[in-house]
Structures are given as structure tokens and as C-alpha cells.
Amino acid sequence: MKQKPMVILTGPTAVGKSALSVALAQKIGGSVISADSMQVYQYMDIGSAKITPKEMEGIRHDLVDVLNPKEEFHVVRFQQMAKDALEQIYAANKIPVIVGGTGFYIQALLYDIDFTKQECDSEYRKHLELIAKERGPKALHQMLAAVDLQASEEIHPNNVRRVIRALEFYRQSGEKISEHNKKEHAKQSPYNFAYFVLNEDRAKLYERIDKRVDTMIESGLIEEVKALRQMGCTRDMVSMQGLGYKEIFAYLEGHSSLEDAVCKIKLETRHFAKRQLTWFKRERDVIWLTKENYANDSGLILDKMLTILEEKNIICAS
Numbered sequence: 419m420k421q422k423p424m425v426i427l428t429g430p431t432a433v434g435k436s437a438l439s440v441a442l443a444q445k446i447g448g449s450v451i452s453a454d455s456m457q458v459y460q461y462m463d464i465g466s467a468k469i470t471p472k473e474m475e476g477i478r479h480d481l482v483d484v485l486n487p488k489e490e491f492h493v494v495r496f497q498q499m500a501k502d503a504l505e506q507i508y509a510a511n512k513i514p515v516i517v518g519g520t521g522f523y524i525q526a527l528l529y530d531i532d533f534t535k536q537e538c539d540s541e542y543r544k545h546l547e548l549i550a551k552e553r554g555p556k557a558l559h560q561m562l563a564a565v566d567l568q569a570s571e572e573i574h575p576n577n578v579r580r581v582i583r584a585l586e587f588y589r590q591s592g593e594k595i596s597e598h599n600k601k602e603h604a605k606q607s608p609y610n611f612a613y614f615v616l617n618e619d620r621a622k623l624y625e626r627i628d629k630r631v632d633t634m635i636e637s638g639l640i641e642e643v644k645a646l647r648q649m650g651c652t653r654d655m656v657s658m659q660g661l662g663y664k665e666i667f668a669y670l671e672g673h674s675s676l677e678d679a680v681c682k683i684k685l686e687t688r689h690f691a692k693r694q695l696t697w698f699k700r701e702r703d704v705i706w707l708t709k710e711n712y713a714n715d716s717g718l719i720l721d722k723m724l725t726i727l728e729e730k731n732i733i734c735a736s
Contacts, residue, residue: 420610421608421609421610422504422508422608422609422610423513423514423609423610423611423732423733424513424514424516424528424609424610424611424612424732425442425446425448425513425514425515425516425611425612425614425727425732426515426516426517426524426528426611426612426613426614427439427442427515427516427517427614427616428453428516428517428518428519428521428524428613428614428615428616428698429519429615429616429617429694429698429707430519430617430623430690430691430692430694430695431467431519431627431661431687431690431691431694432467432623432626432627432630432687432691433616433617433618433623433626433709434616434618434709434716435517435518435519435616436469436473436517437473437716438616438716438719438720439515439517440469440473440474440475440477441716441720442515442720442723442724443477443515444475444477445720445724446513446515446724446727446732446733447511447512447513448477448512448513448514448515449477449478449479449480449507449510449512449513449514449515450474450477450478450479450480450514450515450516450517451479451480451481451500451503451504451507451514451515451516451517452469452479452480452481452482452517452518453481453496453500453516453517453518453519453520453523453524453527454466454481454482454517454518454519454520455491455496455520455523455660456468456657456660456661457469457481457482457483457518458481458482458483458484458485458491458496459483459485459486459487459489459491459657460483460484460485460486460487461487461642461645461646461649462487462642462646462657462660462663463483463642464634464637464638464639464642464662465634465639465642465643465660465661465662465663465666466660466662467630467634468482468483469482478507478512480499480500480503480506480507481496481499481500481503484499487646487649487651487655487657487658488649488650488651488655488657489657490656491656491657492579492656493522493523493526493533494533496520496523496526496527497523497526497527497531497533500516500523500527501527513732513733516528519694521694521697521698521701522697524613525603525701528607528609528611528613529602529603529605529606529607530605530607530608531599531602531603531605532602539586539589539590542586542589543582543586546558546561546582546585546586547578547582549561550578550581550582555575555576555578555581556575558575558578558581558582558585559573559575559581561585562581562584562585565585565588565594566584566588566594566595566596568594568596568597569584569594569595569596572596574693576659577659579656583595584596607703610730610731610732611703611730611732612705612723612726612727612730612732613701613703613704613705614704614705614707614723614726615698615704615705615706615707616707616709616719617695617706617707617708617709618708618709618710618714619709619710623691624688624691627684627687627688627691628684630687631662631680631683631684631687632680634662634683635680639662639666640666640669640670640676643663643666643667643670644670646658646663647667647670653667653668653671661683661686661687661690662683662687665679665680665682665683665686666679666683705726707719707722707723
């Protein structure tokens with residue numbers, strides 16, 4: 419059976435993936451699926467740096483602006499929604515272009531990772547949630563490090579939901595979730611794919627991040643978060659854990675000054691970009707596209723991508 423084509427364009431936050439993905443999709447008859455954990459939410463446009471309809475330039479984008487902020491979005495839901503979108507894209511004889519910086523989501527879709535569904539132990543989960551609430555996320559993270567050091571290194575201490583999932587998995591199966599994921603990741607992809615990682619000089623990237631945060635504030639991020647609060651969104655919701663949202667929430671609730679909140683957003687976003695790059699460096703089959711190697715010319719980068727896609731028989735030679 420012939421493998422279906424798939425193109426992935428990822429990289430750290432603020433590197434310029436969205437514009438390049440639209441240009442690529444226009445060239446290859448592509449349709450975009452967003453692999454972003456925040457752009458999926460409605461009413462969260464500024465803080466998520468959501469691509470606008472104008473910026474889409476007529477290219478279809480799936481998994482953008484489709485969920486209410488009160489809904490939970492996680493890797494299993496992403497995987498299912500993305501597979502549904504893939505069916506429609508292939509039926510239309512288009513090539514899916516997976517775009518976003520959430521590496522775990524991309525990995526789940528590309529290698530069709532099986533997230534074994536086990537019965538939820540609600541008592542144990544409540545116990546873990548209580549630990550996180552009373553003793554803080556770090557205490558919970560230390561529990562994970564004691565049973566699965568690799569998972570603790572891969573999961574940020576503040577990602578309480580994923581830490582709890584890893585502890586639950588270990589309790590129910592006796593297997594480390596890191597080893598389970600490693601076995602799943604060793605599977606061959608069912609797709610004929612090209613996995614591009616866009617990158618640039620670290621100092622330039624950090625400068626772009628800082629400017630983006632300043633632009634978000636100027637564009638009304640504070641008002642956006644105020645509106646979300648009025649809708650009934652609370653700090654403990656999955657959607658409100660996104661960079662920019664939780665810091666502005668803290669400011670609005672009087673826990674920090676605006677200046678401190680903005681500084682924290684910039685710092686946390688730079689740290690996030692660093693973690694993203696660490697993730698992509700561990701991934702196999704990736705093709706690095708460092709902007710400085712192409713004189714920061716998006717046209718040259720696009721030409722290189724098209725050449726590679728032809729070599730991999732993902733698109734026909736022009």
C-alpha cells in the first residue's frame with residue numbers, strides 16, 4: 419500500500435513558521451493542520467499569536483479557532499481531530515502540512531502513537547491533584563522523578579496534568595511512561611513524510627520573542643484576558659495555562675505588577691523556545707532549516723523545501 423504524503427513544518431515559537439507554511443501550501447497544493455496547543459481555542463487570538471484569516475491567504479487551516487476555552491485539549495484529542503482532518507485533506511487530493519511547535523503532538527500524529535486507554539483511578543487522581551494544590555507542582559514532579567527520571571526530565575514541573583498522567587500510567591501498568599513512549603516512537607511512520615525544523619540564531623530568536631510579547635501587550639492582551647475571565651475562564655483551566663495567559667491572570671488578580679508579568683512572559687517564552695529546540699534535536703528524521711544558512715531569505719528556504727519534497731517523491735518534479 420502506497421504511503422500517503424505528509425509535510426511537517428515546526429520549530430521554536432516566533433521563528434516564522436506560519437508565513438512559510440502558507441507559502442509552502444500554496445506551492446504544493448497543501449492544506450494546513452495546526453499542531454499548536456493554544457491556537458485551537460476561540461477568543462484567544464493575541465496571546466496565542468493565532469494566524470489570521472488574512473494571513474491564511476485562502477489556505478484551509480484545521481484545528482484553529484475551533485474549541486471553547488473551557489474545553490480540555492490534550493494530545494489524544496489532538497491526534498483524533500488531526501486524523502479526522504487528514505481524511506478530508508486526502509479526500510480532496512491535497513497534501514497535509516502539519517504546522518506548529520508542540521513536538522509531542524507532532525510525534526503522536528506522525529508515528530501514530532498508541533496512547534493506551536486505561537481505566538481512570540479517580541481516587542488516585544484526586545490524591546495527586548491534592549498534593550499539587552497543597553504542596554505545589556514541584557512536589558508532584560519529585561514523585562515522578564522517583565519512579566521515572568526520564569519522564570520527569572521531559573515533562574515541565576508546571577505541566578501538572580501530564581505529570582499526573584505519567585504517575586497514573588506507572589501505578590496502573592507498572593511500566594514507565596517514558597519507556598512506553600520510547601517503544602511507540604520506535605515504530606515506523608505510516609506516512610511518506612518530510613519533517614522540517616525552522617530555526618535561527620538564538621540571540622535573534624530571543625529578540626523576536628521579546629518584540630512579539632511587546633506587540634501582544636500593545637494589541638490588547640490584557641483586554642483579551644479580562645474578557646476570558648468575564649466569560650468564566652479560571653486560572654486552573656488547561657487553556658489558561660498558555661504562555662501569556664497565566665501571567666496576565668496573575669497581574670489582574672493582584673499577584674504581580676504589569677511590568678513583572680511582561681518580564682515573566684518574555685523569560686518563560688524564551689525558556690519554552692529552548693525546550694522546543696531540545697525536543698526537536700532528540701527527534702529522528704528531522705531536516706534542519708537554519709535561516710542564517712539561507713541569508714534569512716524565505717524564498718531560498720522555500721526552494722530548498724520544494725527540492726527535498728521532490729527528492730522524497732512527496733510532490734512531483736516541476
